[in-house]
Amino acid sequence: DAKTTQPPSMDCAEGRAANLPCNHSTISGNEYVYWYRQIHSQGPQYIIHGLKNNETNEMASLIITEDRKSSTLILPHATLRDTAVYYCIVRVPTSGTYKYIFGTGTRLKVLA
Amino acid sequence: DAGVIQSPRHEVTEMGQEVTLRCKPISGHDYLFWYRQTMMRGLELLIYFNNNVPIDDSGMPEDRFSAKMPNASFSTLKIQPSEPRDSAVYFCASSLWGTNTGELFFGEGSRLTVL
Numbered sequence: 001d002a003k004t005t006q007p008p009s010m011d012c013a014e015g016r017a018a019n020l021p022c023n024h025s026t027i028s029g030n031e032y033v034y035w036y037r038q039i040h041s042q043g044p045q046y047i048i049h050g051l052k053n054n055e056t057n058e059m060a061s062l063i064i065t066e067d068r069k070s071s072t073l074i075l076p077h078a079t080l081r082d083t084a085v086y087y088c089i090v091r092v093p094t095s096g097t098y099k100y101i102f103g104t105g106t107r108l109k110v111l112a
Numbered sequence: 113d114a115g116v117i118q119s120p121r122h123e124v125t126e127m128g129q130e131v132t133l134r135c136k137p138i139s140g141h142d143y144l145f146w147y148r149q150t151m152m153r154g155l156e157l158l159i160y161f162n163n164n165v166p167i168d169d170s171g172m173p174e175d176r177f178s179a180k181m182p183n184a185s186f187s188t189l190k191i192q193p194s195e196p197r198d199s200a201v202y203f204c205a206s207s208l209w210g211t212n213t214g215e216l217f218f219g220e221g222s223r224l225t226v227l
Contacts, residue, residue, distance in 0.1 A: 032214070034214075036216075041201060041221065041223070042218075042220060042221070043116070043203050043205070043218025043219050043220055043221055044155070044203075044216070044218050045218070046213065046215040046216065046217075049213060049214070049215075087155070091214065094168065095167050095168055097143060097160075097162055097167065097209065098214065099157060099160070099168070100145075100157070100216055101157060102147075102154060102155035102156075102157075103154070104154050105154070
């Protein structure tokens with residue numbers, strides 16, 4: 001079962017910041033938070049990940065609360081091409097590797 | 113790099129027929145994952161392999177489903193016999209243990225329709 005909960009959908013105006021929340025209240029100390037997105041019916045694409053510190057890369061920023069029970073993905077200047085389903089995932093260690101269990105995601109629509 | 117390659121991209125078959133989906137992971141990657149995506153259930157992890165060995169197949173829905181990885185560059189997911197409820201998009205993904213991101217690289221998927 002997925003360990004994350006996300007709102008089913010959000011809208012964002014083009015050029016504005018998109019802030020996508022995620023709850024992961026049962027996360028364990030060694031479990032990372034990952035974000036992927038899926039555009040149309042393409043394969044999901046990696047965006048960013050983090051453990052407890054805030055992270056930033058060329059695509060987005062990830063803000064993780066101090067208690068690690070929730071996080072927010074920030075797309076600083078959303079464009080129409082950012083319209084996609086965004087998945088927040090907790091990477092679960094298992095059998096010497098990790099499992100990535102996808103939840104239902106947030107469908108982000110960027111409006112012109 | 114060509115990325116993860118899946119075939120066929122689209123498959124339409126009749127109930128009872130055997131279906132074989134194929135995946136070529138990124139060269140050098142040591143983990144391979146099969147996912148299934150439907151509107152009702154979202155993305156479900158079916159099975160994953162490490163160095164060609166199946167590690168966890170607890171997500172495989174039933175005995176009609178089987179997966180193999182005969183070598184590091186090829187994997188198959190077989191459904192025999194197929195049923196209409198197997199209609200879905202099947203994704204293959206690969207990753208390399210020990211990288212900084214632990215990122216999964218997905219293929220474009222195989223869309224299966226069982227009539």
